[in-house]
Amino acid sequence: MAELMQDRVEKLKDLDVFVYHGKIYIPNTYTAGAVGSRFLIEIRDNKKIMGTRCSTCDVVYVPARSVCKHCFSQLDKWVEVSDKGTLLTYTVAGQSNGVQPVDPPIIYGIVQLDGASTGMVHMLSEVDFEKLAIGMRVRAVFAEKRVGSILDIKYFAPL
Amino acid sequence: MGNRVAIVGIGQTYHKSNRKDVTQPEMVAEAVRAALTDAQMKPKDVEAVFTSNMETFEGMYLPDHMMVDEVGAFMKPGLKVNTGGTTGASVVEEGFHFVASGLFDTALVIGFEKQDCGDTTAAITAAVTPVWGKGVATGAIGEFAKQALTYMQKTGAKEEHAAMIRLKADKGACKNPYAHLKLGLKSIEEVLNSGYLVWPLRLLDFCPQSVGACALILASEHKAKKITKKPVWIADVVTVHQEPFRAGSFGDPTGTEEYSQDIAAERLYKRNGITNPTKDICMAEIYEPSNWEEMSHYEHYHFCEKNEGWKMVEKGITEMEGAFPVNPSGGVIATNPIGATPTIRVAEAALQVRGDAGEHQVTRDVHTAMATALGGPNWTVVTLLKRSL
Numbered sequence: 240m241a242e243l244m245q246d247r248v249e250k251l252k253d254l255d256v257f258v259y260h261g262k263i264y265i266p267n268t269y270t271a272g273a274v275g276s277r278f279l280i281e282i283r284d285n286k287k288i289m290g291t292r293c294s295t296c297d298v299v300y301v302p303a304r305s306v307c308k309h310c311f312s313q314l315d316k317w318v319e320v321s322d323k324g325t326l327l328t329y330t331v332a333g334q335s336n337g338v339q340p341v342d343p344p345i346i347y348g349i350v351q352l353d354g355a356s357t358g359m360v361h362m363l364s365e366v367d368f369e370k371l372a373i374g375m376r377v378r379a380v381f382a383e384k385r386v387g388s389i390l391d392i393k394y395f396a397p398l
Numbered sequence: 399m400g401n402r403v404a405i406v407g408i409g410q411t412y413h414k415s416n417r418k419d420v421t422q423p424e425m426v427a428e429a430v431r432a433a434l435t436d437a438q439m440k441p442k443d444v445e446a447v448f449t450s451n452m453e454t455f456e457g458m459y460l461p462d463h464m465m466v467d468e469v470g471a472f473m474k475p476g477l478k479v480n481t482g483g484t485t486g487a488s489v490v491e492e493g494f495h496f497v498a499s500g501l502f503d504t505a506l507v508i509g510f511e512k513q514d515c516g517d518t519t520a521a522i523t524a525a526v527t528p529v530w531g532k533g534v535a536t537g538a539i540g541e542f543a544k545q546a547l548t549y550m551q552k553t554g555a556k557e558e559h560a561a562m563i564r565l566k567a568d569k570g571a572c573k574n575p576y577a578h579l580k581l582g583l584k585s586i587e588e589v590l591n592s593g594y595l596v597w598p599l600r601l602l603d604f605c606p607q608s609v610g611a612c613a614l615i616l617a618s619e620h621k622a623k624k625i626t627k628k629p630v631w632i633a634d635v636v637t638v639h640q641e642p643f644r645a646g647s648f649g650d651p652t653g654t655e656e657y658s659q660d661i662a663a664e665r666l667y668k669r670n671g672i673t674n675p676t677k678d679i680c681m682a683e684i685y686e687p688s689n690w691e692e693m694s695h696y697e698h699y700h701f702c703e704k705n706e707g708w709k710m711v712e713k714g715i716t717e718m719e720g721a722f723p724v725n726p727s728g729g730v731i732a733t734n735p736i737g738a739t740p741t742i743r744v745a746e747a748a749l750q751v752r753g754d755a756g757e758h759q760v761t762r763d764v765h766t767a768m769a770t771a772l773g774g775p776n777w778t779v780v781t782l783l784k785r786s787l
Binding site for chain 1: 417418419420421422423424427440441454456457458466467468470472512514515516517520521524528529532
């Protein structure tokens, strides 16, 4: 068997084998929709974090969603939730990557805001790494220049 | 064959070039709600959810993962398919197989595409072998221009025939509340005066990029009879794959290729005892991105003799009031949300069988209907629907 493999490798050496390198470029424009847009506009214009409430299931979705996953109701009841919440879990990224909006190290966390039933993914900063812990209380720090992006919440900082 | 399977719920969105008011999942939810309303079912009555679209057309990976809540799939089984242009028919076939197997009694199948979020041609030109397709694939318009050129040279069809098809399509689209392009065309001159996209294909010879979704609810025989008084039975589905020229072409410039449409039609007809297609089948909803392709498909699906597709048009056979209506909905040339397009073909054929197509219901009584799908390098899916089995 080993001899056969060796034979094949020897034969391959004599071949011109082409390898194609490519890059797929596909532009896209994702629509936030009416519900997603209102969520972003409230943050941009009023520094308010809004959720949608399903009264049947007693659930508040943050970020706001248009459909309740439990009962499939269409959600149109808007509620403001607190800008303060609890860190549910976290991780720390130490290596840079082209899609990251800030330089590492970056603390990524899931924060459940007071009044929300769901956690939302975001970043943490101003944190003493020694004190970073599940259950820590945090508050939203808004960007000074807000453009209608989830990054209009600059990060969450310890209370 | 497995258990009998029927379509018991039909829903689609209206179609436009742009929908800024909804996200992709929210748009799909509209079709799902319409299908559930049609079947008078709740999401909890649906056992499994199958989705389909042209992944990467919106520049997004795994769009189905982002719409679990909006399509009522939370905590349910199911998966997403992508077979290229045929994907919206493949998802119906997939639901059909699962229900026929007895694994599920009900299944929701969905096709969707939000083309205002992406760049379809960029995606299509990337869907070729890098070895001898890259850089020479043209996207859909170039492919169908080649097809039109081949068809007119081979058969002697004139531009006027293509224009007649476009007029027929617009007449149907104007009567279809869900259609995208409703142009109100009055004469073939209007079509012949539209500019060339790529010669010989004119602007009005080709489909638009549409935004929309279509959902169907499938049920096993005993469930179907409880859900609706008008089940539409899926008699058969046949899929045939082909890759004739690698970079993709929908015409046959060599005149020697076996074509997937012919093979699919022959298999479907043989398995279902169809000896005279335009007599045994009452109407068809076919996947024709261009009017020239529609004439070619008449021949490949054996609706007429070879090289005579244009004669069917000339005689008005495929008009809404004709002996064998084709695409009374206005077809793909009026509405093309790619991943949803073949699902819409099945949905529209099913509406005809139910007699619920409204203003675009054909004159002929439809007890049997055929829906086709076209995609990739000439892949074909054909679906046969019946009022009774």
